[in-house]
Amino acid sequence: MTEAGIESEPEMEDLLLRIVPGLAEQWQGSTPDEIAQIERIAGHPLPPFYRWFLSRMGQSMGPLSNSTLDFSAQRVLTCYAEGLVVPDPRFLLIAYESDEMMPLHLFYDFSAPIRNDALVTKRDAQGGELYDMFETLREKLARGALFRFRVSEMPQQCKGLVEGAHPDFLSRLDPVMSSLGFTQPIATGRICRLYERPDAAMICDRTPRAGVGNRVTFTLGGSNAGTLRKILGEIATESSLEVLVRKWIPELR
Incomplete structure (x- = not known):
C-alpha cells in the first residue's frame, strides 16, 4: 500500500507506459479529496484498482482518453451533484457518455467484485437494462490500450x-x-x-x-x-x- 491508501499496479503501469506514447507526461491523477468524495458516494470502500486508476488518470487519461467517454473524477462528481445519477450501493458511475445517439454510461456493478476490482456494465443514467462489458476495469483499460497501440x-x-x-x-x-x-x-x-x-x-x-x-x-x-x-x-x-x-x-x- 502506498501513500493515501493507494495500492500499486506495477504490471499495469509497465504495460501502459511501455506501449502508450507520451502517457507519462500527459496522465494526471485526481486529488485525494476527489477520491474521498467518490468513495462517500459509493457508500463503501472503492475497489483498490479504481483508487489506483483515479490516482493516476482521474483528471486526465492523456493519449488513452476516449472521444465520448469521460472517466474524470470531476465529471463523476458533477453527475451526482446535478442529480443525473442517484447514489446506489450496487452501482457507481465511472464514465459519462456524451454521445447523444447512445447515451449509455459506464458503471461499476459492485454485486460482482473480483480481483480487487469489479464488473463494468453500461446502462442509462437513471437505471434500466444492463449491458455488461468487462469483468474488471483493469481488463477494459489494458485491452483497450493493447488493441489501440x-x-x-x-x-x-x-x-x-x-x-x-x-x-x-x-x-x-x-x-x-x-x-x-x-x-x-x-x-x-x-x-x-x-x-x-x-x-x-x-x-x-x-x-x-x-x-x-x-x-x-x-x-x-x-x-x-x-x-x-x-x-x-x-x-x-x-x-x-x-x-x-x-x-x-x-x-x-
Whole structure:
C-alpha cells in the first residue's frame, strides 16, 4: 500500500507506459479529496484498482482518453451533484457518455467484485437494462490500450473465434502462446487473455455473463499474414482448442 491508501499496479503501469506514447507526461491523477468524495458516494470502500486508476488518470487519461467517454473524477462528481445519477450501493458511475445517439454510461456493478476490482456494465443514467462489458476495469483499460497501440498498428490483422472443450479452456492456450514467445502483460480472468511479443499481439475475450459457452472472440495482429497463420496453426495443434478465422484486415488476395 502506498501513500493515501493507494495500492500499486506495477504490471499495469509497465504495460501502459511501455506501449502508450507520451502517457507519462500527459496522465494526471485526481486529488485525494476527489477520491474521498467518490468513495462517500459509493457508500463503501472503492475497489483498490479504481483508487489506483483515479490516482493516476482521474483528471486526465492523456493519449488513452476516449472521444465520448469521460472517466474524470470531476465529471463523476458533477453527475451526482446535478442529480443525473442517484447514489446506489450496487452501482457507481465511472464514465459519462456524451454521445447523444447512445447515451449509455459506464458503471461499476459492485454485486460482482473480483480481483480487487469489479464488473463494468453500461446502462442509462437513471437505471434500466444492463449491458455488461468487462469483468474488471483493469481488463477494459489494458485491452483497450493493447488493441489501440499494438494490435491495430500491425500491418496484418485477423479476427475470429477460439473455442474450447473445458470451461477454463483459455488456460490451455497459455502454454501454446508461451512456447511461441508471447508473454501476458497483466493477469486476467477466465474469459480474457492478452498476449504480446515484439512482432505480434493477441486479444481474446468475451462479455461476462454472456452465456456463450466455452468461446471467446480473438483479434490477432502481426507483421505479416504468414506470421499470423503460423501462430494460429500452433494454437490449432492443441487438441482441446478450435480456431475459426472470420476476417483478415486487410483482406488477403
